[in-house]
Amino acid sequence: MKDRASGMADLSGDDLKAAVAAGIVSEAQAASIQALAAQRLAGRPAPDDEAFELFRGFAEIFITAGLLILMAGLMGLASAAGDSLAFCLIGVVLSIGFARYFTVRRRMVLPSIVLVSAFALSVMGAILALLLEKTGFGSDLQRLELLAGGGMLLALVGWYWWFRLPFTMFLIGLAGLFLGVALIAPYDLISLTTAQSPAELLSLTGGSRLGLATLVVGLVAALGGIWFDTRDPYRLGRASASAFWLHLIAAPAIMNTLGQTAMALEGPGRLLAMALVLAVMTVFALIIDRRSFLTAGLGYLVWLIWTLAYRNGAGLDWPMVLVLIGGAVTALGAWWVPLRAVLMRALPDFPGKDRLPPYAKGAL
Template sequence: MTPEDLRAGVQAGILTEAQAAGLKALAESRAGRRAALAGEDEPFEFFRGFSEIFISIGLIILLSGLMGLIAWVGGAAIAIFLPLICAAIAWWWAGYFTLKRRMNLPSMVLAVTFGGSILVAGVTLMLQTMADSLDFSRWLVVLPLIVATLAMGLWYRRFRLPFSMFVLAGFALLTLYSLVASPQVIADVLIGTSRNGLGRFFDLRQSPVFALTTLVFGLAAFAAGMWFDMKDPNRLGRHSATAFWLHLSAAPALVNTVALTLYNSGGTRGMLLLILALLVITALALVIDRRSFLSAAIAYIALVLGWVIGEGGAFGAWVLLLLILGALITAMGTWWVQLRNGLMRALPDFPGKSRLPPWAG
C-alpha cells in the first residue's frame, strides 16, 4: 500500500486517521527489519536460548512421569485412554508455553507429544478393534493417520506454530502411503529395499506406487510452502517460518524421487539427465531463496562429481571429491545473494515474481 492508498482509505471512511498512522508505522517497521537482515539470511529459529532447551528437557521428563503416575494409579483400565490424556495435557500446556511465553522449542515438544499421542490412541483403538472382530480392514490403518493429520491441522489453527506443519506433513505422507499400499506392493518394496537399498523406494520405475505418491506429496507440500512464502516475502513473520518447514518436507520427497529415478536409469544418459535435474533444482532453490532444496541434493551432487572424477575407490579420488564438493557448497553459500540477484535479473517476468523475497534489481 502506498501513502496515497492510506489517505484514500481515510477519506472513504474505511480507516480512521489513527488506524492509517498505525498501518504506516507498521509498514515502516517491517521494511526496517528486512533492511537490517543480512542479505544472505534465511531466517530460522529453533530455540532462543538455553532456557528453552532446559524447559524442553523438563517437559519431556515431566510428561513421562505424569503418564507413569496415571498408569500406576488407574491401572490397566486407564491404559487405552492414556495417550488421549497425554494429548489433552500437551494442549493445555501449549496455552502457556506457546501462546503466552512464545517459546519455540518447548512448543515443538508439546506439538510432537500431541500428534504422537493422538496417533498412538488411534492405533491402540485399531488393535483393540482387530482383536475383537478378528478381521483386518485397510481403514483400521488409515483412520488413525487421518485423525492425527486433522488433529495437527487443528493444533496449527489454534496455536499458529510453524513446526506443527512439519508434523502434519509427516502424518499426511504416511496417510497417503497407507491409502495406496497393498500387501503385494509392501512386499515388493521390502524385497527390493533389501536387495537394492532404500533408493528403490523412490524410483518411479522400480516402485511406481510409492515413488509417485512421494512425488505427489512433494508437489503438494511445495505448493503449500510457496503459498505461505508469498504471504510474507520479506520473511519477517509466522508465514515464512511455516513455509520453511513445508519446504523442508517437500525437498527430500521431490529431489529423491526425481534424482534417484534418473540416476538408477544408468549409463551416461542417466547421469547427464541427473546433472540437468540438479541444475534445475539449483535454479529453483535460488529463485525461491530456499537452501533446503539444494541441501537435499548434496548427495546427488557428490554422485555426479564421483562419476566425473572416475570410479575405482582410490583414496586420492575420495579426497578430490571432498575438496570439490566442499568448495562448491561453500561457494554457493558465500555468493548465494549475488547468484540469486543475477538469476532473477536474467529471468523474464512471470506470475508471482514480485511476491518472492526481494533481490537487487
C-alpha cells in the same frame, strides 16, 4: 515489470512530520508507525540470509527439559491403569494444556515444538490403539494406514489453526507423506525390508508406486511452501516460518524419487541424470529464495550417494560427485544474492513473480 529491487518508496521521518502537519495522521499515530517500522527492520533477516529459529535462549532449553521429565512422570502414573488408549489420550490432554500456556501465553519456540510432537505421537498412538484393540481394522492394512494417517493429519491441522505454530507444518508434511503412501502404495512400504536395492521400490522405473507417492507428496508440500512464501515475501512473520518447514519436507521427498531414479541408471547416464536433477532443484531454490529447500535435498542426495557407493563397492565416481556437489554448494553460498538477481531478471514474467522475495541489483 519493474525490478523488485526498487520496491515501494520508503517513508522518511520528514514524510511523517508532513503527514502530521497536514492532519493526515496524529502525532501518536506517527510515533506508532515509526516504532513499528523499527521493529520490522530489526526482525527482518539480512538480504543474503534465511531466518531460522529453534529456541530463543537457554531458558527454553531448561523449560523443555523440565517439561519432558514432568510429562514422562505424569504419563508413567497414567500407565498404571494398563489401558493404552487412555494412556495416549492423557498425553493428548497434557500436550494441549501445556501448549495453552507455553505456546499461546509465553510464545516459547522449543517447548512448543516438543509439545506438538508429543501431541502428534499421542494422537497416532490413540488412533492405533482404538483401531487395533477396539475395532476389527487391524487385519486391513490399507484401511488402518488411511485412518491413522488421516486422523493425525486432521489433528495437526487443528493444532496449527488453534496455536499457529509454524513447526506444525513439518509434522503435517510427515503425516501427509504417511497418508500419501497409504493411498498410492499401501503395501510397497513393507517390501523395503526385502528389496535388494531401494531403487527397486523408490525409483520411477522400478515398477513400484512408492517413489511416485513420495514425489507427489513432495510436490504438494513445495506448493504449500510457495503459497505461504507469497504471503510473506519479506519473511517477517509466521507464514514464512511455516513455509520453511514445508520446504524441509518437500526437498527430501522429491529428491528421494528423482535421486533413486537417477541412481538406477547405468554408466554415464547416472551422473548426467543426477546433474540435471541438481540443476533443476538449484534453479527452483534460487527462484523461491530458499536455501533450506536446496540444503535438505542435497543432504539426502549425499547420503544416497554414500550408501549406494558403499553397498555397490563403487570406485572413484562417488568422491568426484561429492567434490562437484560441494564445490557447487560453496559457490552458491558465496554468491547466492547476485546469482538470484541475474536469474530473476533473466526470467520472463510469470504468475506470482512479483510476490516472491525481492531480488537485489548488483553484479557478480
